[in-house]
Amino acid sequence: MSVSENTKNLIVPGDLLTCAKENQTIDILGQGIYLSFENHLYNSNKIYPTNVGIENYTTKNNKNIANIDYNSKRYIPQQGDYVIATVTNNYATHFVCTLNNFSSTVNLPYANFPQATKKNRPKYENGDLVYCRVKVVDSDLPAELECMDSETGNKEGFGLLEAEKGKHTAILNCSLAYCRELLFNDKGFPLLSDMVKKNLSFEVAIGINGSIWISTGSLLETLCVYKILSKCEKAERNLHAQIIEDTIKEYIKE
Amino acid sequence: MAKDLVITNTERQFILDLLANSQRLDGRKSLLQQRDLNINITPNRYGDIYLELKRDDGSIATRLHCKVTAEIVKPKDQRPFEGTFYINCEFNGLAGLNFENYKVGNNSDEFYYGRLIESMILRSNALDLEQLCIVAGLKVWNIRVDVHVLEFDGGFLELASIGCMTALLHYRRPDVTVRNEKVTIHSFDEKEGVKLGVLHIPIALQFNLFPLKEAAEIIKTNTSSENNNELVVLDCTLKEDLLKDGEFIIALNKNREIVQLNKPGGIPISASKIVEFSHMALPIIEETTNKILKAIDIDEKKRNKYAHLLSAENDRYVE
Amino acid sequence: MSRFEFYNNDGLRIDGRRSNELKNFESSITTTSNFANFSRNTSTNTTYLQMGQNKVLVTINGPKEPTNRTKIDSNKATLSTNINISKFSKVNRNTNKSNLPDKQTLEWEYEITQLFSTIVVLETYPKSTISINVTVLQQDGGVLSAIINCITIALINNSIQIYDIITAVSIGIVDQKHFLLDLNHLEEQFLSSGTIATVGGGDQVSLLRIRDKFPLDLIEEFMQVGLQGCSVLKEIITKQVKDMNLNKLVEIQ
Numbered sequence: 112m113s114v115s116e117n118t119k120n121l122i123v124p125g126d127l128l129t130c131a132k133e134n135q136t137i138d139i140l141g142q143g144i145y146l147s148f149e150n151h152l153y154n155s156n157k158i159y160p161t162n163v164g165i166e167n168y169t170t171k172n173n174k175n176i177a178n179i180d181y182n183s184k185r186y187i188p189q190q191g192d193y194v195i196a197t198v199t200n201n202y203a204t205h206f207v208c209t210l211n212n213f214s215s216t217v218n219l220p221y222a223n224f225p226q227a228t229k230k231n232r233p234k235y236e237n238g239d240l241v242y243c244r245v246k247v248v249d250s251d252l253p254a255e256l257e258c259m260d261s262e263t264g265n266k267e268g269f270g271l272l273e274a275e276k277g278k279h280t281a282i283l284n285c286s287l288a289y290c291r292e293l294l295f296n297d298k299g300f301p302l303l304s305d306m307v308k309k310n311l312s313f314e315v316a317i318g319i320n321g322s323i324w325i326s327t328g329s330l331l332e333t334l335c336v337y338k339i340l341s342k343c344e345k346a347e348r349n350l351h352a353q354i355i356e357d358t359i360k361e362y363i364k365e
Numbered sequence: 366m367a368k369d370l371v372i373t374n375t376e377r378q379f380i381l382d383l384l385a386n387s388q389r390l391d392g393r394k395s396l397l398q399q400r401d402l403n404i405n406i407t408p409n410r411y412g413d414i415y416l417e418l419k420r421d422d423g424s425i426a427t428r429l430h431c432k433v434t435a436e437i438v439k440p441k442d443q444r445p446f447e448g449t450f451y452i453n454c455e456f457n458g459l460a461g462l463n464f465e466n467y468k469v470g471n472n473s474d475e476f477y478y479g480r481l482i483e484s485m486i487l488r489s490n491a492l493d494l495e496q497l498c499i500v501a502g503l504k505v506w507n508i509r510v511d512v513h514v515l516e517f518d519g520g521f522l523e524l525a526s527i528g529c530m531t532a533l534l535h536y537r538r539p540d541v542t543v544r545n546e547k548v549t550i551h552s553f554d555e556k557e558g559v560k561l562g563v564l565h566i567p568i569a570l571q572f573n574l575f576p577l578k579e580a581a582e583i584i585k586t587n588t589s590s591e592n593n594n595e596l597v598v599l600d601c602t603l604k605e606d607l608l609k610d611g612e613f614i615i616a617l618n619k620n621r622e623i624v625q626l627n628k629p630g631g632i633p634i635s636a637s638k639i640v641e642f643s644h645m646a647l648p649i650i651e652e653t654t655n656k657i658l659k660a661i662d663i664d665e666k667k668r669n670k671y672a673h674l675l676s677a678e679n680d681r682y683v684e
Numbered sequence: 685m686s687r688f689e690f691y692n693n694d695g696l697r698i699d700g701r702r703s704n705e706l707k708n709f710e711s712s713i714t715t716t717s718n719f720a721n722f723s724r725n726t727s728t729n730t731t732y733l734q735m736g737q738n739k740v741l742v743t744i745n746g747p748k749e750p751t752n753r754t755k756i757d758s759n760k761a762t763l764s765t766n767i768n769i770s771k772f773s774k775v776n777r778n779t780n781k782s783n784l785p786d787k788q789t790l791e792w793e794y795e796i797t798q799l800f801s802t803i804v805v806l807e808t809y810p811k812s813t814i815s816i817n818v819t820v821l822q823q824d825g826g827v828l829s830a831i832i833n834c835i836t837i838a839l840i841n842n843s844i845q846i847y848d849i850i851t852a853v854s855i856g857i858v859d860q861k862h863f864l865l866d867l868n869h870l871e872e873q874f875l876s877s878g879t880i881a882t883v884g885g886g887d888q889v890s891l892l893r894i895r896d897k898f899p900l901d902l903i904e905e906f907m908q909v910g911l912q913g914c915s916v917l918k919e920i921i922t923k924q925v926k927d928m929n930l931n932k933l934v935e936i937q
Contacts, residue, residue: 197373200758212370237758238374272375281379324375330382338392342422477794480787489897611802613892621901626878626894630798633888636907643903 122160122179129166130177131158141167141178142189182288186211186320188254192245193294195272195282195318196256198235206235208256210320216253219243223257225266233258233271240272240282240324242316272316272324279333280326285344287321294319302343302351309355311336335362372607380608384575384596391602392421399600400426400520402653404531404660408667411558412536416528418520418600426518426602431510431528433536437499437548438507448497448505450487452512454479454525460517461603478522479512481625482529485567485616489624492533493562499541499548506538508561519602522614523653526569531657534563535664566657567616567624568650572642573598574611576632595634597642599649615643617650690871691858699868706853706866706913707736707824709920711834713841713928731838736868737824740831742838747812761809763801765793767818767831774823775869792828799881799891800835805845814844825872826854828879828893833921840925849921850890852881853913855906860899863909880910885918887911 120129128144130137140146143162160166164181188194188210196208196219205220221232223246235241246257260267274280292300294317303315313336316324323340327333339358343351380390387396400418407413412433418426440447456464456475464475486492497506510532512525537558540551575596601609611631616624623643628634691697701707711733733740747761756762767789771778780786785793796816804814816838818831829852836850856864856875867877878894889907898906 197371199371209371236374238372238377240373240375274375274378279379279382280375282373282375330386330388333379334383334388334390337390477791480791484895488895617900621899623894623898623900623903626892626898626903628889628892629795630800630802630891632802633883633890636882636887636889636911639889639892640904640907643900647900 120166121163122166123163124159124161126160128158128160128177130168130175136175137177138174139176141176143179143181144177180288180291182286184286184321185214186287188217188245188248188320190245190248192319193317194243194245194256194320195316195322195324196241196243196320198237198239198241200237201235206241208241210318217245217256218253219256219258223255223259223261225259225264235271240322241270242272242318242324243269272326274326278326278328279330280324281333281337283323283325283337283340284321285323285341287319289344290317290319290321290323293317293323300348302340305352306336306339306355309359311359331362335359338362370603370607372604376604377608380604381575384598384605385577389602390604391426396596396598399523399649402524402527402656404527404657406531406535406660406664408664412532414528414532414535416524416531418518418524425516427514427520427524428516429521429524429528430513430515431525431532432513433532434509434511435506435536435538436509437504437550440498440502440505444494445502446498447494449507450483450492450494450509451507452479452483452486452510452529454482454512454514456514456517460514464514464517475521477629478525481522481614481616481627482512482526482569485526485569485625486529486533489565489567489616489618489622491530491563491565491567491618491624493564496562500543500546503546504548508533508536508538517603519606520600522569522571523600526567526616527653527657530563530566530568531660533561534566534657535661536561565618565620565622566654567618568653569614569616569625570599570646570649571601572613572615572646573601573605573609574613574632574634575608576610595632613639613642615646617643617646619651619654621647688870688874690856690875691862691864697864698870703862704865704909704912706916706920707868708734709833709917709924710734711837711921711924711928713837729838729842731834731841733830733834733837735824735826735830735833736866737822738827738830739820739822740827740834741819741821742831742834743817743819744814744835744838744842744844745817746814747809747844748814749811750813756811758811760806761804761812761814763797763804763806763814763816765796765800765816765818767793767796767820769820769823769827773820792831795828795891795893796832796835799832799850800839803846803848803850803883803890804839805847808845823869825867825869825877826879828852829854829866829881832881832891833917837921837925841928848884849918850881850883851885851914851917851921852879852891853910853917854879855910855913857898857902857906860902863905865909865913878906878910880907880914882911882914885915 137158140158143160143164145159145161147157147159149157160179162179162181164179167178167180169176194210196210198206199209200207205218207216208219209216221227224233241258243256243258245254247255258269259265293303297304312327314326325333325336327336335358339355342354346354383390384396400420403417403419405415414431416429420426438449454475458464499505510529512528514521537560540556540559542549575598576594577596578594598605614627618624688698691703695702711731713731729744731742750756769789816835820827832850832852839846853865854867854877856867856871856877858864858875864871876896876898880889881891882888883890
């Protein structure tokens with residue numbers, strides 16, 4: 112593959128993608144790239160970037176994948192994403208959840224829970240947080256979530272995010288790119304590991320829809336983690352260590 | 366259709382726990398601490414004010430724009446000697462997705478707060494309307510204040526009242542001369558503008574109540590007034606605002622006069638608490654009033670940079 | 685100040701009352717005769733209150749299924765208030781041509797909704813609405829207090845669950861020292877006045893509304909007078925409600 116895998120190339124709508132320049136075939140298109148059927152006859156389809164961001168190429172199972180990494184605050188459900196949903200209503204067959212404020216709702220059917228039977232249905236209240244995965248995205252129907260691995264039927268860590276006894280929890284809303292970095296790029300973006308190194312003990316669940324759920328043993332620790340995560344979102348990367356230290360000093364070691 | 370903001374149970378619990386421990390989500394360490402207030406007066410214009418509330422980390426939480434305009438209209442039939450005054454409060458899409466453009470519900474908080482500020486200024490005669498009369502029964506000035514919320518994270522009522530009063534204090538209307546019922550309006554180049562007659566400066570303050578017990582319990586235990594049934598928080602953020610369970614609004618001026626005192630429903634609080642809050646509000650309002658006067662003073666000095674050169678007054682020798 | 689002497693040296697007011705004397709208070713229930721009417725099912729009842737010259741009629745609809753499905757709250761009922769102040773209710777007929785309520789009425793609606801949202805046990809009526817319709821037939825001073833009192837009686841009358849009785853009175857101040865309870869029309873027009881509502885006649889203030897200039901140092905006294913008036917009023921209301929319910933039971937038997 113001639114397209115180097117780690118090009119950090121900022122691209123703007125209207126530009127030519129590097130892969131298009133080099134006549135590289137792309138098998139799977141990711142977010143931010145649009146496929147236009149310019150000429151059906153000669154099969155000369157073209158791909159265009161539609162968002163400002165960094166283009167990204169990977170190869171998986173001999174298939175070239177291209178996507179543009181861009182930042183946004185609005186989440187659009189994509190199949191296979193790990194998300195934190197808020198229950199807003201419940202019906203006879205499913206919960207109605209939201210992934211973002213002011214966006215369309217998604218469904219979480221009772222059948223998509225492990226060991227689901229007609230009688231054994233989860234009892235979630237309105238406003239509860241559920242960690243789950245997007246199962247189906249359909250343009251005509253609301254997206255469907257699942258709370259288990261549908262191949263194995265195991266729980267796989269999905270389910271209700273609730274405060275255990277003696278624990279304090281919080282939820283933080285931030286931008287989507289930040290959540291992706293935290294979740295997938297721990298080597299290049301070791302914020303969470305750095306925090307653990309500073310003797311902060313905490314539990315997080317990160318949803319790709321821009322929510323981070325935090326759980327620690329004490330209220331101040333929760334506030335501290337909350338503050339670090341929200342401050343680091345806006346700060347430069349080289350300032351993160353300083354922010355962690357300052358915030359810990361402010362809230363815990365007073 | 367605009368959907369409402371959803372506050373999850375986790376977040377609700379977290380914010381309430383923090384408040385119970387005198388911590389705030391935006392980094393403030395006390396329930397009674399207010400965010401920093403910035404008053405920016407647009408140079409070269411009269412009555413054009415930008416107000417900002419700043420968070421601890423320097424980012425802007427709430428921003429408001431107040432603008433005074435004046436025009437000549439026919440007075441109301443019942444009051445031929447008085448000018449008219451009108452406040453237009455607008456929350457538009459800029460302030461957040463929960464507000465829709467040009468739509469203010471009659472039962473919404475925004476409507477209520479807007480009305481409150483209008484009646485705060487009108488009913489207490491903070492603005493002297495009789496000075497606005499040009500020709501009785503025919504021509505009076507109509508003063509209109511437009512309040513636009515540009516960024517919103519709570520604290521609307523206080524900011525709007527500060528903004529309106531600052532704008533009114535700062536504004537100058539064009540001078541007019543009446544000769545044989547003929548009205549001439551002088552531009553600012555011709556004649557210096559005339560200040561509006563602001564008789565006193567009422568400032569509103571909102572105390573937000575968060576119950577520590579169930580509402581039913583508070584209502585039933587009405588005999589034990591010493592018990593702390595609620596938390597009182599000043600200058601709520603938007604999230605705290607959505608979780609609050611009652612409010613207490615007081616508008617005061619420096620002369621120890623209550624201009625408005627409102628507790629619209631919500632959880633009941635004991636009468637002694639209300640008295641306590643009213644007295645607590647006075648120093649805060651004095652401070653805010655001084656801030657307004659200082660901002661106007663600074664602006665005045667900037668405008669009249671060369672005033673001392675033109676003045677006939679000279680330094681006198683005082684024995 | 686004004687040409688009226690609101691509180692003379694003998695301690696009497698314009699209408700001959702003492703400073704802390706309330707106006708006469710008379711309430712009656714089920715004033716419409718067609719109680720068993722098809723369209724007016726048992727969940728709807730009217731209550732009439734005459735407080736001095738204030739004449740207020742309250743109808744409570746509900747708890748019923750909301751007509752607008754988006755308004756459903758699956759945890760508790762939603763409360764809505766609608767106040768109609770009739771045009772002939774004052775000495776001079778209201779010349780306002782539009783039928784829309786004026787801004788003060790809208791404010792009252794907001795306040796009353798907020799007030800009764802904490803007093804009514806809304807959790808017992810999930811997915812329903814309770815609408816309070818107020819008609820003011822005649823206005824004297826302190827209409828807001830009369831409306832609040834009437835709604836309390838109406839809620840009891842409709843057997844809607846409430847935590848406690850709310851009572852409200854209006855208070856005025858003369859010459860910065862005398863406090864007058866339960867104002868009449870003239871007093872309200874010329875004096876600094878306010879309305880106070882308490883829960884169960886105790887010292888828990890649920891609603892407070894002062895819209896006039898008022899010295900800060902007198903607030904304590906103001907509250908005391910208000911609380912006293914509310915507790916007296918509570919006794920009157922409880923007595924009248926008990927009498928009414930007695931009649932009701934006798935009727936059934």
